Amino acid sequence: xxxxxxxxxxxxxxxxxxxxxxxxxxxxxxxxxxxxxxxxxxxxxxxxxxxxxxxxxxxxxxxxxxxxxxxxxxxxxxxxxxxxxxxxxxxxxxxxxxxxxxxxxxxxxxxxxxxxxxxxxxxxxxxxxxxxxxxxxxxxxxxxxxxxxxxxxxxxxxxxxxxxxxxxxxxxxxxxxxxxxxxxxxxxxxx
Numbered sequence: 001x002x003x004x005x006x007x008x009x010x011x012x013x014x015x016x017x018x019x020x021x022x023x024x025x026x027x028x029x030x031x032x033x034x035x036x037x038x039x040x041x042x043x044x045x046x047x048x049x050x051x052x053x054x055x056x057x058x059x060x061x062x063x064x065x066x067x068x069x070x071x072x073x074x075x076x077x078x079x080x081x082x083x084x085x086x087x088x089x090x091x092x093x094x095x096x097x098x099x100x101x102x103x104x105x106x107x108x109x110x111x112x113x114x115x116x117x118x119x120x121x122x123x124x125x126x127x128x129x130x131x132x133x134x135x136x137x138x139x140x141x142x143x144x145x146x147x148x149x150x151x152x153x154x155x156x157x158x159x160x161x162x163x164x165x166x167x168x169x170x171x172x173x174x175x176x177x178x179x180x181x182x183x184x185x186x187x188x189x190x191x
Contacts, residue, residue, distance in 0.1 A: 054081075
């Protein structure tokens with residue numbers, strides 16, 4: 001099985017080379033993630049499509065530079081660039097016509113957004129690892145409650161608990177074990 005980082009680097013190299021399939025893949029794969037966020041933050045469908053197009057163009061141009069090293073997932077980079085471009089557009093609209101925004105600091109803004117998303121991805125990866133270490137039935141119980149939004153009545157029936165209160169008690173115990181594992185993992189990585 002190929003390493004996900006290698007897949008991303010290969011896709012980036014194909015994109016830099018002008019590969020049509022790579023461009024289409026990147027465009028389709030991350031379009032919804034970026035455009036939905038823009039629409040949820042006041043943009044129209046057309047605004048979102050324009051911003052995404054600009055973000056892909058930024059990635060394409062950066063990928064062609066020999067100095068460019070992507071230190072996060074392509075989706076994370078596109079999301080950060082799209083978010084920055086959207087904020088910049090909103091800021092220009094608020095300043096009014098005829099006044100141009102200040103472009104200074106655009107690069108650090110990208111880097112801050114990317115760093116924030118990298119930290120979030122790392123956090124989620126640590127959480128997944130901690131859930132794997134937690135084992136069953138705790139892993140499934142916590143996922144049923146937090147990811148699938150199941151009620152304690154549904155969880156009690158699914159996991160064979162005599163009543164919802166017992167399921168709730170077990171969920172609490174599982175959550176405490178997960179916290180110990182998670183924060184133990186974080187503490188060890190910070191050493």
